[in-house]
Amino acid sequence: MTNDLSLRTVTVMRYILPLREGGSLPALAEADDDFKYVLKFRGAGHGVKMLISELLGGMIALKLGLQIPELVFANLDVDFGRMEADEEIQDLLKFSEGLNLGLHFLSGAIAYDSSIRVDALLASKIVWLDAFTTNIDRTFKNTNLLMWHKELWIIDNGASFYFHHSWQNFDASAKTPFKYVKDHVLLSQASELIQADQFAKEHLNDEFFRSLVNLIPDDWLQWNDADENPEEIREIYFQFLKTRLANSEIFLNEAQNARG
Incomplete structure (x- = not known):
């Protein structure tokens, strides 16, 4: 890709x-x-x-x-x-x-029922994704997953990257274990977290992260609560992503312990 x-x-x-x-x-x-x-x-x-x-x-x-x-x-x-x-x-x-x-809009899609079993690697990838992005909102109460054409679809990632609401201690925020993973709706099915981590590290890299942060429109980076200009804000997001990937064992261990 x-x-x-x-x-x-x-x-x-x-x-x-x-x-x-x-x-x-x-x-x-x-x-x-x-x-x-x-x-x-x-x-x-x-x-x-x-x-x-x-x-x-x-x-x-x-x-x-x-x-x-x-x-x-x-x-x-x-x-x-x-x-x-x-x-x-x-x-x-x-x-x-x-x-x-x-x-x-996925017409005819239905909300994912947590009783439905999904592929272990797929579940592990989704848990890994949400731990990586610090997404607190894919729980039994609000799965933010849909079944459409017999496949599992991800929606609603808006409750992630919550470090940007305090906008400080960026490096420390990138190295947090993400304790909310214990509430993840797919955690019990995520038995291949190590494989998911290996897969992610094969597909995510600095080049992708740079292209990704460059996608953020300037219009979304005019913040009253930050001293940085749009390019500086993009750089902080880039460094967060890069650092978090390099230290994925921190949140990976947290997820494995939560499963245990």
Whole structure:
């Protein structure tokens, strides 16, 4: 798989409906390519940092050969939300003007049932991914996994890379064991974590990480709570990814101990 990364950009044409309550308020929408997308909005919850988590986590999952709906940059025009009757949604759309993130809508997909057995290496790769990206939100309560065409698909990586909310001690954050892995919905089935770690180290590298952080739009890196400019912020993400991969035994041991 090439390390040249790119995403299509679509323009949102129609807001269809909100998908669930909660801080991120995702929605089903139709774009100018006539496809439907699950939209994640920059004006919701943790804003652009959540979009960055979705982008980085999703593209790493793809690099590891996992199934994830196509990610697209989704542009919202300035006038898009003015006719929306719901004031909360209208405000969300107003504050989300510009570039957002969409995931291709998997029509007919159903939520993963934790009683379903999956391939041990697949489960291990997903657990490894979430420990690597520090994703706290793939639990029995909220699996963020779908079954579609008899395959397991990953959705919703927005609760990962939580170090960027405090934005300090970057090197130390990259070397954390990730204690939340004990709550992972697939941990009990992840009996091939060492093989998953070896696979990841064969497929992830500095070149990929550099291309990945360069995917983050400048528009998502204008932070009021950071002194760094966009290029400096990208460099911090790059160093986090590089350091965390080099020290994967830290979170790998935590996951193995949690299984024990």
